[in-house]
Amino acid sequence: MSTQAQPVSRRGGKTPAAGPQNKEVGEDRKRKTQGRAAALLIIPSMIVLAIVIVYPVINAIIMSFQKDQGLNPVTGTFVAGGFAGLGNYIHWLFQQCNTPSGPAACPAGTLGSQFWSATGTTFLLTVITVALETVIGFWMAVIMSRAFRGRSALRAAVLVPWAIPTAVTAKLWFFIFAFDGIANTLFHTSILWTGSEWPARSAIIIADVWKTTPFMALLILAGLQIIPAEVYEAAKVDGASAWQRFTQITLPLVRPALMVAILFRTLDALRMFDLPFIMTGGANGTTTLSILVINQIRVGFNSAAALSTITFLIIFIVAFIFVRFLGANAVASASGTGKAKIK
Amino acid sequence: MSTATATLDAAAAKSVARRRENWASTRTYISAAIILIWCLIPFYWMIVTAFRDVGYTFDPTPFFTHVTWDNFTTVFSENLGNHFARNLLNSLIVAGVTTIVALLFGVFAAYALARLEFRFKFLVLGFVLGASMFPGVAIVTPLFQLFTNLGWIGTYQALIIPNISFVLPLTVYTLTSFFREMPWELEEAARIDGCTQGQAFRKVIMPLAAPAVFTTAILAFIGAWNEFLIASQLSNANTATVTVAIASFAGAQPHQEPYTAVMAAGTVVTIPLVILVLVFQRKIVAGLTAGAVK
Known part of the structure; x- marks a missing residue:
């Protein structure tokens, strides 16, 4: 039921007389009084969010234009701090470090030389995990949407990986993928899972898919349940095959x-931190952008602030592309306007 | 004769259809079994290992063998440098206070977003949603410096404040979708039946809203309880939460990963959540998916 259809004043005030003109005036007045009430109710939360998010972010942006105080780890000279201009950003984006003979490419192994590889790793892990989770999650959702005995048990079981803390998940899969662990024993392999690039990444991907596919499946399941059964019945009567029903009805409606x-x-995947940090410590090509920021914090936080700002911008741009070009309108579905589209 | 063939045909078609239906339902059960095993086996393996003697850490027997409580003793052993009871208390305080604060603020914002008409509603919702997707590292860096300067590293507020940054948006978002689905007409009906506004709120709205608030509280608590990044950077030995403790656990043998003890710690941390999830399964699913589709 929409709010407009409700009686105007909840304090027992006069309801405006019927008639289109009066109604409009009433709507306008209602909007005004409700606006004042809404402001009172919403402003406290907004202030809290401003303190815990907006203030730190502005702080980070200011910090990112400052030099880090202390000894320069590369040259051994003392840096006094002060305004750095775009120095910190250039340091990361162009992987430039200060050397006694002026700026040069950061030596391999230093944090400064890892920005693009960390960006690559982050996107690689994101694309692979999200693709796998979408496909497997869709399959799980289709199974869970069918009517069979034990369906609610299945839905409960699916929540178990989701509820386990990621830190525990990381340790659990670290144990499963240990050299003497159950994975190697079961498959008669002797892989050092966390010892080289692709095994390490595979271990992280498998752990992530295990943990987050259920969440994906439940979101997709909720989408599937909105599709009325009559649509499928009608398609069946018209002779549509199972594949046709999937591509012509399920996919567009979901x-x-x-x-x-x-x-x-x-x-969520773009800010991946817990799993690689605990499973591999970022070794062997598993350093994500979040891990790089955390590693940098204790070396120099102004430079870390520049990197975290870059990370934030990357995620923002990806979100923008999704909403603008792929039509993932989370706000619209949150505010209820998505309803019309689904039905 | 023609009628006889027709019935025969119909019977044959029916049996084919039934066989096809049986096959479809068998396939559903097989798929469901695969999903069930895939989701539960690693969790089961954690519990089996938690109860296994440390000498048999890598024994692949899939049942409970060499059962012992030793790993749980190790987990809570102060002598080995583990302060797991302290860590549990820390997590309880941090997650509990975060949840309460987020609900105190979130309930009012969600009520306004779900029930009232005002300008900038879309903007506020967008901001809340954006905030919930915000990368933790972007606020940890400045807060690390700020809290270091304030001497707050090792205090509870240093963990609670950043936790609110992702729990409050989640709370507002989930509650808004719940509140939108509530039968608010009942409030009006109670007023017409002679309730005062206070009575209508207490006797009609509160019982209706309580499950929504409760479900949101569970989701918020699980989110805060499972947080690792912020806690790993802004806590010290006194305020380390369970997730931080598990990531750096000490066992009986130095320089050896204490797998069985870690699995025991993981079991201690996870079992309450799993029970919570199994009991409130329906509500949690509704809460998780609220807003995403409705």
Whole structure:
């Protein structure tokens, strides 16, 4: 039921007389009084969010234009701090470090030389995990949407990986992928899972898929349940095959929910930290942007602030592309306007 | 004769259809079993290992063998440098206070977003949604410096304040979708039946809204309880939460990953959540998916 259809004043005030003109005036007045009440209710939360998010972010942006105080780890000279201009950004984006003979490419192994590889790793892990989670999640959602005995048990079981803290998940899969662990024993392999690039990445990807596919499946399932059964019945009567029903009915109708699920998961995967940090410590090509920021914090936080600002911008741009070009309108579905599209 | 063939045909078609239906339902059960095993086996393996003697850490027997409580003793052993009871208390305080604060503010904002008409509603929702997607590292860096200067590293507020940054948006977002679905006409009906506004709120709205608020509280608590990045940077030995403790655990043998003890710690941390999830499964699913599709 929409709010407009409700009686105007909840304090027992006079309801405006019927008639289009009066009604409009009433609507306008209602909007005004409700606006004042809404402001009172919403402003406290907005202030809290401003303190815990907006203030730190502005702080980070200011910090990112400052030099880090202390000894320069490369040259051994003392840096006094002060205004750095775009120095910190150039340091990361062009992987330039200060040497006694002026700026040069950062030596391999230093944090400064890892920006683009960390960006690559982050996007690689994001694309692979989100793709796998979408496909497997869709399959799980289709199974869970069918009517069979034990369905609610299945839905409960699916929540278990989701509820386990990521730190525990990381340790659990670290144990499973240990050299003497159950994975090598079961498959009669002797892979040093965390010892080289692709095994390490595979271990992280498998752990992430295990943990977050259920969430994806539940979001897609919610989308599937909105599709009325009569649509399928009608298609069946018209002789549509199972594949046709999937591509012609399920996919287009579930698309809004699916896009929102993919958007949520993508933004979540882009800030991936817990799993690689605990499983590999970022070794062997598993350093994500978040890990690089955390490693930099204790070396120099102004430079870390520049990197975290870059990370934030990257995620923002990805979100923008999703909403603008792929039509993943999470706000619209949150505010209820997505309803019309789905039905 | 023609009627006889027709019935025969119909019967044959029916049996084919039934066989096809049976096959479809068998396939559903097989798929469901695969999903069930895939989701639960690693969790089961954690519990089996948690109860296994440390000498048999890599024993692949899939049942409970060499059962012992030793790993749980190790987990809570102060002598080995583990302060897991302290860590549990820390997590409880941080997650609990975060949840309460987020709900106190979030309930009002969500009510306004769900029930009232005002300008900038879209903007506010967009901001809340954007905030919930915000990367943790972007605020940890400045807060690390700020809290270091304030001497707050090792205090609870240093963990609670950044936690609110992602729990409050989640709370507002989930509650808004819940509140939008509530039958608010009942409030009006109670007023017409002679309730005062206070009575209508207490006797009609509160019981209706309580499950939504409760579900949101569970989601918020799980989110804060599972947080690792912020806690790993802004806590010290006194305020380390369980996730931080598990990531750097000490066992009986130095320089050896104490797998069985870590699995025991993981079990201690996870079992309450899993029970919570199994009991409130329906509500949690509704809360997780609220807003994403409706």
